[in-house]
Amino acid sequence: MHRIRHHEHHRLDRIGWLRAAVLGANDGILSTASLLVGVASAATGGNQVLLAGVAGLVAGAMSMAAGEYVSVRSQADSEHAERQLESIELAEDPVGEHRELTEIYVHRGLDRKLASEVADQLMAHDALGAHLRDELGMSDATAARPLQAAAASAASFAVGAILPIVAAALVPRVAMTPAIIVVSLIALAALGAMSARLAGAGMLRGMVRIVFWGTAAMVLSSTVGRIFGVAT
Template identity: 50%
Template sequence: MVDSTGTTPDPHPHEPHSGGLASRLNWLRAGVLGANDGIVSTAGLVVGVAAATTETDQIFTAGIAGLTAGAISMAVGEYISVSTQRDSEQALLAKERRELRDEPDFELEELAGIYRGKGLSEQTARQVAEELTAHDAFTAHAEAELGLDPRALTNPWMAAFSSAVAFTVGALLPLIAILLPPVAARIPVTFAAVLVALALTGSLSARLGGSRRARAIPRVVIGGALAMIVTYGIGQLFGVSGI
């Protein structure tokens, strides 16, 4: 069906057909997971320290140290990972450029063969390959052969910054929750706040990934609860033995 503008409307506008949207969803999903890591690791740390001591300064110092170390670790790890991936992608793209320069006829036949393999007829595959080559041979081959968009390679600095921010945002919640309430309420309040936050991140990650919330939420919440229970037990053990 063609609309008044002469184009065919998308029958499923809610589905992410564009590569740009898919990329943004991946970034958002990574951000949610980074925040989840910040929540769980910092919650486990501050609950363990709070079980061993009631000194606010010690809890605050441990929490800030854990937040800082975690954010830096996430940023460095993401930077290294994305840089390695980007180097590999750039090497593949450079190889493709050389092949297009040195063997253009072979590359044209290769591109046509890819589209024949996707189900197009010999004539149609050849026509598609010729038209794409005339328009932008490099991009056409990069996308068809390598599955890469040379204009949208991941930036390692942006990945590192995003990971650090996501972890920090997540880590702030248990840190605030453990410091604001009275001493007697610190651990129960932190447990409750963390479990609610984990339920929200589990729900959001399930929605972004298209999976069932009934599975994702308990998995995340139970994992976070176990982490806090274990570190609380360790804090109690060392707190009592230190008296």
């Protein structure tokens, strides 16, 4: 008889860095492209457009890193506080905590005797881990990692921002705006497909969603740039 091996490939361990990386890359492409399109539409020179793009890259990458770190650091602090509180409750009232864990398993479908036995064994093995996981929904796979999120966000922003800047640098001034838009939309579509693939979601939906909002942002930036360009 052939032994059937059951393989599962979950993606929960990617949640922290994937969210930050996708957000950073998306913002890098979109904000930089919109900035370049807006400046280029204002009839400024090519050097000014590129300077604005590089400044946007540096400022944006640092802003994304700081924002991600502060946000995820707050989450990590909350998780630490919950862990400390649960440790105190386990030390002060182990019977009550056992009862609480038993009720959780009963609610999930186990009969009370089996639920109590499961709670006994899990608390004997790792009481804190059992309560964090089953009572609070906390696990190592989904734990907040501020430095990882900040690094992923800043790096992906910079990579995303480089694409429209390179497009602007490689074409004549007269073709700069359409080149930025085309390259940026292609990059956004690829990012949407890749992020959907990594997350196990539908690729087409991810592509359409990100391209739609990217187009809207660049059209609005171009309109504003033209208005101010004519006004000056």
